[in-house]
Amino acid sequence: MTQVGLKGLIEELDQAAKDEFASGPEVVDKGHELDVDELPVQARRWHKVTDAVAVVADLKNSTRLGTGKHAKSTASIYQASTGGVVRIFDEFDADFLAIQGDGAFALFWGEMRYERAICAGITIKTFSLDLVRRLEARWPNDEELPKTGFKVGVAASRLLVKRVGTPRNPNQQEPVWAGKAVNYAAKAAQGVDRHVMAVTGTVWDQAEKYEYLTYSCPCGDGPSPTIWSDHTIERLPDGDLEAQGRALSSQWCAIHGEEFCAAILRGEKKRDDLDHAKAQEAAARQRSVLALKAQRERAALRARIAGLR
Ligand SMILES: [Zn+2]
Numbered sequence: 303m304t305q306v307g308l309k310g311l312i313e314e315l316d317q318a319a320k321d322e323f324a325s326g327p328e329v330v331d332k333g334h335e336l337d338v339d340e341l342p343v344q345a346r347r348w349h350k351v352t353d354a355v356a357v358v359a360d361l362k363n364s365t366r367l368g369t370g371k372h373a374k375s376t377a378s379i380y381q382a383s384t385g386g387v388v389r390i391f392d393e394f395d396a397d398f399l400a401i402q403g404d405g406a407f408a409l410f411w412g413e414m415r416y417e418r419a420i421c422a423g424i425t426i427k428t429f430s431l432d433l434v435r436r437l438e439a440r441w442p443n444d445e446e447l448p449k450t451g452f453k454v455g456v457a458a459s460r461l462l463v464k465r466v467g468t469p470r471n472p473n474q475q476e477p478v479w480a481g482k483a484v485n486y487a488a489k490a491a492q493g494v495d496r497h498v499m500a501v502t503g504t505v506w507d508q509a510e511k512y513e514y515l516t517y518s519c520p521c522g523d524g525p526s527p528t529i530w531s532d533h534t535i536e537r538l539p540d541g542d543l544e545a546q547g548r549a550l551s552s553q554w555c556a557i558h559g560e561e562f563c564a565a566i567l568r569g570e571k572k573r574d575d576l577d578h579a580k581a582q583e584a585a586a587r588q589r590s591v592l593a594l595k596a597q598r599e600r601a602a603l604r605a606r607i608a609g610l611r
Contacts, residue, residue: 328348330348333351338397341464342464343475349463350461351460354410355409355411357410360405361383364405366448367448382433383452388401390429394422407487408422417569420505423499423501426452427452427553451496453497455492455493456487459482459486464477487502489538494549497551498551503545512566519557519562521555527583531549534547
């Protein structure tokens with residue numbers, strides 16, 4: 303039988319909070335070389351990583367995956383979906399990953415953190431489409447099968463981390479991450495539709511250096527820069543520029559994905575097949591400037607005619 307000394311527990315917790323707030327904890331700056339296995343659990347010491355990129359993959363409509371008569375299919379969906387995302391994070395050498403809610407999140411720091419994080423995110427989008435195709439083929443015409451699939455968010459910030467939990471019981475300890483990245487990546491994921499990846503302003507600043515990311519491959523109408531759109535991440539603090547992000551609608555191409563992903567992970571930024579696409583973009587910009595000018599002239603003329611009457 304569970305017995306709790308409630309009064310003593312509450313008093314002890316209150317004293318611990320009082321002690322904690324009376325003097326700030328120690329912070330050890332680890333730069334870009336954080337080691338999660340070294341995190342203290344008892345000492346009031348946090349480790350700081352200079353810049354970490356968080357990727358959150360959130361399963362859309364997962365609350366509607368019932369456990370009643372569909373318990374077995376729901377179990378299969380979780381295994382395939384969450385298992386798949388964890389595998390992807392691992393393949394891209396995530397420095398930390400955790401299953402969280404109806405999805406998973408990963409953190410990347412150190413060398414090529416933005417490249418690994420963004421490529422993992424695009425891989426999750428690509429996997430998500432295949433997953434839903436399989437789901438719908440396995441349970442066709444099932445009214446109760448919700449429109450599901452992964453929504454992906456990516457954000458970056460400095461983070462503080464400490465192992466928190468019961469001392470001497472590793473099963474009851476988890477690293478706790480304090481800082482914007484995880485929270486912002488979760489909000490970015492929540493705000494988009496399935497199979498879409500949203501990135502914050504800082505992450506876009508890194509992504510846009512790569513022509514392998516900013517333009518689509520030569521298939522179809524490509525290479526095209528329209529695969530990304532401006533996207534405001536909702537529910538971030540007022541005035542936070544991180545909210546001015548971008549959203550990616552496309553995924554890895556079956557033909558070019560392998561080559562593009564490898565190039566990005568090697569740090570290659572420039573492509574040599576974009577002269578035509580860039581010339582077209584410049585022409586389109588020029589046309590819109592001219593159209594705007596003509597529109598203004600017509601409006602001025604109309605105003606003059608109206609004045610003459
Ligand atoms: Zn292609």
